[in-house]
Amino acid sequence: MARLFERRLVPADSPAAIMATTSAAFLAAMLAAAFLFVSYDASPFQAYYALFHEPFATLRGFGYSLVRASPLALIALGTIVSWRSGFSYLGFEGCFVVGAAAAGWVALLTAQGAAIGPIPFILFLPLAILAAYLAGGAWAGIVGLVRARLGGNEVLISLMSNYVAIFILQYLVSGPLRAPGSLPESRLFPKGSWLPFILPGTRAHAGILIAIAAAGIVWVLLKKMPLGYEFIVTGFSPSAARYAGIDVGRRLLLASFFAGGLGGVAGLTEALGSQHRLMDGISGGVGFVGIVVALLARLNPLAVIPTALLYGGMSVGADAMQRRASIPSSITFILQSLAVLLVLAFDVLRYYKINFDFRRGTPSSTAPQVSE
Amino acid sequence: MNGPSFVLSAFVVTWLTASLRLAGPVLLAALGETFAEQSGVLNVGIEGTMLLGALASFLVSFYSGMIWASLIAAVLAGIAANLFLAWMYVTIRANQVVSGLVFNVFAVGVASTVYRKAMGDSALPESIAMFQPLHIPGLTRIPILGPVLFGQTILFYATLLLACIAYFILFKTNLGLALRASGENPAAAASAGISVARMRYLGTLISGAGAGMAGGYLVLAQVGLFRESIVSGQGFIALGIVIFGRWNPLKAAVAAMVFGACDALQLSLQIFGSHVPSQLLLALPYIVTILAISGLFGGKAVQPAALMVPYDRE
Secondary structure, three states, rough: OOOOOOOOOOOOOOOHHHHHHHHHHHHHHHHHHHHHHHHHOHHHHHHHHHHHHHHHHOHHHHHHHHHHHHHHHHHHHHHHHHHOOOOOOOOOOHHHHHHHHHHHHHHHHHHOOOOOOOOOOHHHHHHHHHHHHHHHHHHHHHHHHHHHOOOOOOOHHHHHHHHHHHHHHHHHHHOEEEEEOOOOOOOOOHHHHHOOOOOOOOEOHHHHHHHHHHHHHHHHHHOOOOHHHHHHHHHHHHHHHHHOOOHHHHHHHHHHHHHHHHHHHHHHHHHHHOOOOOOOOOOHHHHHHHHHHHHHHOOOOOHHHHHHHHHHHHHHHHHHHHHHHHOHEEEEHHHHHHHHHHHHHHHHHHHEEEOOOHOOOOOOOOOEEEEE | OOHHHHHHHHHHHHHHHHHHHHHHHHHHHHHHHHHHOOOOOOOOOHHHHHHHHHHHHHHHHHHHHHHHHHHHHHHHHHHHHHHHHHHHHHHHHOHHHHHHHHHHHHHHHHHHHHHHHHHHHOOOOOOOOOOOOOOOOHHOOOOOOOHHOOOOHHHHHHHHHHHHHHHHHHOOOOOHHHHHHHHHHHHHHHHOOOOOOHHHHHHHHHHHHHHHHHHHHHHHHHHHHHOOOOOHHHHHHHHHHHHHHHHHHHHHHHHHHHHHHHHHHHHHHHEEEOOHHHHHHHHHHHHHHHHHHHOOOOOOOOOOOOOOOOOOOO
């Protein structure tokens, strides 16, 4: 019996098919959110205008979009390195926090009269990046080591390790690094350690440049270098990789270190570029949103920057929407997460093809028929 | 009673009472999650499900004032939310961890939007009727143990009973065997005539019911009002408890008490003015869980072999 929708044995994976299902998912999510806007007596068109105008068509708003996009993009890149290598790491919240703490610690050391003292920014930045990278890399690398040597489950261990990192930072800012005052936060970093602002009149800082450079590096690593190829083979099939002579455990460990380091640098951009001090709750879930950005970018390093900008911009637009149209910004959470859930759900469509000949009762020639 | 021993026994009583009080909701969520994980589904979405359960119970209690109806509403909300999750996990075969994480964000959006719609923008947090501690006559007078064990709300005792029932169902019935087989070796289970998809739907829906009820527990027995931050990671703690309890409801009950004790210890130490960093105590349960599942001690954790592996019949 021929059907209108025939099941394929393998999903259609042409770029067109992927684009089609992704856009369909986005449109469906935006349609659903439109109904929510209507329930607030707001025209969906005006609401969407408010949501996208501020972050992408005003200079100040665009600056904020860049600020939000930088850590998201770096965490998404870390996600790509680890997930492509078959290491389902979820601990970027923790990497972000330890990276921010390490960068902040170096920044505080360069204050007037502190251990290092003021040094030129050109010396300071590599030092801070190194500290943040090593901190984040070691944080994730421990989990990689556990997975590679002991076979522990990295999903659950990394989820739990996030809390440990958050408590470490909480301890630092309420104990050793606490500034005099009522709030648990560190002193303001010396001005010489702030990431430079790159767009006059906005808060946009050089973090986005770090993110763009990192996207290039990750792309080269995964597409052009033997090591990246070995990562991907390890991710696709550990047994095939082992058969090809790749030391799977060592690749996992390296991949977890690279990925965690990127998460650590994400923390650096937030601490040195945006907050300029360490505080409890500095991460605010960005470690999870970054994973979502990576998925929306289909684990493609070159698509990460635009996706992060879109996602970060939408959260800026959400605040504007709340101020102007008094639509709660929580609707944007619904819109964003619904879009991702539908992207995941609509993937199933790629398993089907439309059989235009179904009325004649003949199965189409290209797809084998599924037995009942 | 003289000074120091009075302070000590007061400390122990507040500490242990708080331990059990804090253990209740996370244990309930962990019991449900045990069913999902035994069937092969890692349901990370229980964090968001707890939030939706908390909201449902708050709204029903606020508008109707019926405390038991609010608890049932929480369970139903949890089941409804997890029907969607089960569809994602089992029918769509989407990545379980990702679907669950994104669902948690979705739940925050839904909960805060619905709460504001229902209560108005500027509404101050409204408190509602709550379950009161039972104070079983006579038994509460036993020194130390009395107030600790017999001064809890009825939900706590119900949760302990559910832990025993969950153990019985999972390990002593055919249904439990079929469920565990679906998580251990789905292909073998299917060839033995078990519908793996049905078992996984069942596991996910039970975890929805448990998490929803846990949300209701938080509102109706602990907080008395709804806040977006009411769950704040307790769903993830429940995941840790499941692992720490080695996918066994009775051991999960013990694990939940350990988590609760660490959490309560830092609260009590703060009240009694101690200088131990509270964060160390707060982090302790997570560190212990990490060590427990790392495989460092006694070989690998005995997780269901097909956990997180979607099953495709074809």
